[in-house]
Amino acid sequence: MPFRLNRRLGILSAVSVLMLVLAGCSTNDTFEQPVPVPEIEATVGFDRAWSLSVGDGHDDEFLQLAPLYAGDVIYAASADGVVVSVGADNGKAVWKKELDDRIFAGPGADARQLYLVTRDAELIALSSEDGSEAWRVSLPTEVLAAPQSNGSLVVVQTTDGRVIGFDTNKGERLWQYEAQVPVLTVRAAAAPLVGGDIVIASFANGRVIALTAASGQPVWQYEVGQPQGRTELERLVDIGGTPLVLDSALMVVGYQGKLALIDIRTGQEIWSRSASSFYAPAIGNGNIFLAAANGDVVALRGSDRRELWVQSDLAWRQITRPAVSGDYLVVGDFEGYLHVLSMEDGSLVGQSKFDSDGIRVPVQVLSNGNLLVYGNGGKMSVLKLEQND
Template identity: 40%
Template sequence: MRFLRNIALLFLLATLAGCETISGFFEMGDDEDPQQPAELLDIEQQLNVRKLWSVGVGDGQGDGLYKLQPVIDGEIIYVAAAEGEVRAIERSSGNTIWRQKLKLGLSGGVGHYEDGLFLGGSDGLVMRLDADTGETLWTSEVSGEVLAAPQSNGRVVVVQTYDGRLYGFDYETGERMWRYDSNLPVLTIRGTSTPVLDGGVVYAGFATGRVLAFDALDGSVRWEARVAIPQGRSEIERIVDVDGTMAVVGTELYVASYQGRMAALDTRTGRKLWQRNVSSFYGVSQGFGNVYITEESGTVTAFLRNGQGIRWEQPALAWRGLTRPIPVSSYLAVADFEGHLHLLSQVDGEFLARVRPGKDGVRADMLADGTMLYVYTNGGKLIAYDIRPRS
């Protein structure tokens, strides 16, 4: 099984097409590689993208292809690094409020609810920290690596593991309340979806191409929806993981799968409201009446939320290993494997600005609030930008 998982990991790297080692491994020249990253063309800088501050946080994403995700709470940003460093940072200044160095490797986080922070370890641990001090309040065991941020509603902490399980833990004590086991395919993409807690319901996507809704307190299944159906003769062709971040808007849940579909589901029943054939493992976001997605190919697409089709497509960033698109003000931000930050119009997908936070690339979802955008690079730089039109 470990060997097959390693094959899946190589497959993901080859898909991202950003690593010279992979190209050299298959001995393909640039002209022969159908997934060669697109060259960046010059654009007209139509926005002022002002860097306000930058803070180094440990080793960032480390060497495990992690996507440790910062989180905002009011005037504080919480961020973690793979080597175990966790910080609370003042949004306005970038000053560190507190810093903790945990004695374990981190692979999933940061989740947040009121006075609690939640982190997952690479060796099968989940923990709650005090959001005011960083003190560890409890630690519990799970069966595998945690690759997404645990989520909570103040009564239960929900954790998804790479081996296809979903757990519910008591918010106060860390005692396990329930567990759900999915059937894990032979090959999977390295990653999991991030569970979504909406009131007393948990929505989670799995490597089977399915999305399930659970009762948050007892783990009972409320409904199940198939987003993608495995097709093809080889196990690689049959990978249909639901990875990345899902989005809830009212009674609609938006979700995307690899080698499958993007779908809008009714959160009450799981009924499909509409679907489109796509392949993505980055997750979805929404804004301006659109649902945004980065496809496997690197095309950024805006689908109309009402299911009436595509508003616009931007294919110029093909195979550049993009992040999930993040709306910021009236713009859309994506970052790539070389560390470039691209700002597009939410109206038509036109390029409006480009800056380079760092050469080590970006995998984690960016954070946005008003005109502010926060970028956490793979190498551990958390950077705050203020984005406004040029006068």
């Protein structure tokens, strides 16, 4: 995730901001240097199905412009305004659009349209068939999370705690909900979940709130993290990962908070345990996997949340959310390496340098088990794990 403070607090150098935020992440309030790339004996490698470049990628912006996998096609956007639709099986272009806008968030989509947010805080709707612009509307402030839609309603969440619902046909504003967020926040945001009758939003104040899709009225709220400590850095409790939907429940985790399973209808807690992460958990073989804020990968048994193993050889390397592929987990890091871990014991079994500009967007798993990877420099590839000879 982008380790940076919210822009509205003023401009700091990337290095100083990085150190500030990581200092806040440390249990002893000291900045921890990332461990070197571990030397391993790789037994698993990557076979590339296809690869292409999407503009300038994140173009040195602290963004998470994650590609959107939509079955037969993949949509992707770059910070410098390139938007593409490509075949998921071969990477061949369906269409390409070069906008005269800087892109800050997206893409989100429904069956008809893609949704992006510009650096100038405009929500844009594009046709998913050819990329032509359908409409655009102004927003009150910047957005970092991809807009989400249920087909009739598209929802955006601003960095200052506003959740706004728009009609998908013409972009008419339908409702707005406002939450109080701390002055100091990590520069990350969880995309809202938009269902037919409910919207789930996660905030930098450590709360998850359910809103009615029709009017934006609150239904319930759940506190994932409670600010503690004397300084603003110590009191950070941001939720940076979109909650994971598991049937009628949500699994959510926050920074300096807890991992919890809650009832999606009532917001009642089913269980919780202490945890700290910027990303949603991953599920595989009945177990739970977390990319901890300090760079550890943690495996918990699904039945009782007992710790099964911890992999600490990637400490402070700003790893992404684990992707589950077969019997393996795959994470990226700030130097652009992909790391493969055994799901059974957490041992590192594979490694590859992907993008020298780093990897901030979590690896995604396609329906055929292949991996969709998007580097900060704009390189996008579909890879397959294979055993080394």
